[in-house]
Amino acid sequence: MEFSEKQLEILHVAEKLFSKNGFDGTSVRDIAHEAQINVAMINYYFGSKDKLLDDLFDYRVEKFKMDESILQLTIPVMDILDEMVSSYIKYMNSSLAIYQIIAIEAGVKKRLMLSDSYKNLKVHNLHVISSIIQKGVDTGEFRPGNDPILIHATMMGTFMNFQMNRSFLKSELNITTDEEYSEYMESTLVTHLQRTIKALLTYEY
Amino acid sequence: MEFSEKQLEILHVAEKLFSKNGFDGTSVRDIAHEAQINVAMINYYFGSKDKLLDDLFDYRVEKFKMDESILQLTIPVMDILDEMVSSYIKYMNSSLAIYQIIAIEAGVKKRLMLSDSYKNLKVHNLHVISSIIQKGVDTGEFRPGNDPILIHATMMGTFMNFQMNRSFLKSELNITTDEEYSEYMESTLVTHLQRTIKALLTYEY
DNA sequence: TTTTAAATTAAACACTTGTTTAAATTAAAC
DNA sequence: GTTTAATTTAAACAAGTGTTTAATTTAAAA
Numbered sequence: 001m002e003f004s005e006k007q008l009e010i011l012h013v014a015e016k017l018f019s020k021n022g023f024d025g026t027s028v029r030d031i032a033h034e035a036q037i038n039v040a041m042i043n044y045y046f047g048s049k050d051k052l053l054d055d056l057f058d059y060r061v062e063k064f065k066m067d068e069s070i071l072q073l074t075i076p077v078m079d080i081l082d083e084m085v086s087s088y089i090k091y092m093n094s095s096l097a098i099y100q101i102i103a104i105e106a107g108v109k110k111r112l113m114l115s116d117s118y119k120n121l122k123v124h125n126l127h128v129i130s131s132i133i134q135k136g137v138d139t140g141e142f143r144p145g146n147d148p149i150l151i152h153a154t155m156m157g158t159f160m161n162f163q164m165n166r167s168f169l170k171s172e173l174n175i176t177t178d179e180e181y182s183e184y185m186e187s188t189l190v191t192h193l194q195r196t197i198k199a200l201l202t203y204e205y
Numbered sequence: 206m207e208f209s210e211k212q213l214e215i216l217h218v219a220e221k222l223f224s225k226n227g228f229d230g231t232s233v234r235d236i237a238h239e240a241q242i243n244v245a246m247i248n249y250y251f252g253s254k255d256k257l258l259d260d261l262f263d264y265r266v267e268k269f270k271m272d273e274s275i276l277q278l279t280i281p282v283m284d285i286l287d288e289m290v291s292s293y294i295k296y297m298n299s300s301l302a303i304y305q306i307i308a309i310e311a312g313v314k315k316r317l318m319l320s321d322s323y324k325n326l327k328v329h330n331l332h333v334i335s336s337i338i339q340k341g342v343d344t345g346e347f348r349p350g351n352d353p354i355l356i357h358a359t360m361m362g363t364f365m366n367f368q369m370n371r372s373f374l375k376s377e378l379n380i381t382t383d384e385e386y387s388e389y390m391e392s393t394l395v396t397h398l399q400r401t402i403k404a405l406l407t408y409e410y
Numbered sequence: 411t412t413t414t415a416a417a418t419t420a421a422a423c424a425c426t427t428g429t430t431t432a433a434a435t436t437a438a439a440c
Numbered sequence: 441g442t443t444t445a446a447t448t449t450a451a452a453c454a455a456g457t458g459t460t461t462a463a464t465t466t467a468a469a470a
Contacts, residue, residue: 006447022227022309025229027426029428039428039429040429040448040450041449043428043430048429049428149374149377150393153363153370157361157362157363157364157365157366160362172328188352189355192352199401199407200400200404200405203408232457233459234456245459246419253458254459
């Protein structure tokens with residue numbers, strides 16, 4: 001699906017407002033006002049407010065697919081794992097708005113959950129993680145028996161926790177700006193997750 | 206603050222609907238209908254819809270404080286850690302509704318974030334985790350240098366991820382009923398988190 | 411039992427919601 | 441340049457929002 005310049009402008013404004021105030025907390029008039037267009041244009045271009053969310057999701061979802069090609073790299077599997085965690089967190093961090101929306105709307109409403117593309121995305125990412133783990137198990141570097149679902153949930157959930165408790169954690173970490181918080185997530189948080197997952201995959205229990 | 210039987214009935218219905226449809230997605234008339242009362246009673250008892258949410262939060266928040274007394278137990282620190290994870294996840298799992306509300310409203314709106322009791326709760330729980338880690342470091346069982354904030358975020362976030370992706374994960378794990386999913390979280394997920402945190406605290410990197 | 415207070419009700423309030431309409435403007439096709 | 445189509449607009453639509461009011465019923469206090 002292709003979008004015109006005008007449609008993209010509306011999508012970007014909607015993304016911003018949905019992530020800030022939630023889908024139900026954002027009116028079409030809020031969007032129209034911020035985008036400096038007439039309210040009717042939203043229905044003219046997207047049909048309805050619900051379809052606007054669907055289109056926004058389709059517009060963004062493709063980029064959330066994990067890069068499968070890292071599996072082909074001739075580097076140690078430990079480094080592949082590190083690279084996967086790092087690039088995934090960094091991309092999520094650079095696309096916070098849509099991720100915020102997904103987290104809320106997929107959890108509360110059934111809206112996005114029903115979307116096939118959402119399910120396909122998750123299945124794909126689980127598959128990539130699963131393949132990396134398998135590769136490590138084959139080389140004897142990782143212990144077998146670890147469920148990729150749990151690994152994925154840990155990575156995703158920890159990131160999300162930082163996202164949803166931003167203001168509390170900022171004060172707790174003595175961070176003042178959003179930029180600094182962003183840096184923290186891309187360095188300290190990434191390192192933490194890399195260590196956590198590696199520790200788990202090599203841990204003897 | 207004490208609530209009458211009628212007020213509690215309203216609070217329980219509100220909790221259920223807020224967790225299902227979000228705060229903005231739930232109207233006072235929805236609550237009144239489900240609780241079989243007149244709409245005006247909500248404002249009569251709670252003043253406003255916003256204050257109803259505040260009261261619901263105050264009503265539940267106390268129970269989310271981690272039990273500090275486990276620190277005094279004369280059992281290995283590993284077992285204290287296991288017990289902390291287990292009891293925390295189990296309690297969260299038994300109070301899903303309010304946790305769902307917290308996750309959404311604290312993240313999107315600034316509503317609950319402004320609440321002092323919410324901040325105090327988090328500070329308290331972080332302190333308990335911090336004390337357990339310190340105890341393990343003192344006995345030489347845990348490595349020093351692990352930030353309790355990251356441990357807490359991992360535990361909380363992973364649980365939340367299971368909560369917010371319920372329907373996807375149910376199909377992925379071949380789970381059909383909510384009861385079974387609940388059992389999974391209290392057994393497999395708890396074990397996973399215990400292992401993860403212990404692995405992280407003892408991991409040599 | 412009478413008086414006072416609390417609880418409950420239906421109705422109205424003013425405002426916001428998403429969506430549609432029909433007219434006006436702009437752009438494209440011929 | 442005229443016609444056709446696409447875009448944009450202000451206005452209206454019906455339904456829903458949280459809240460308030462004033463009247464009524466129920467319960468408690470005197």
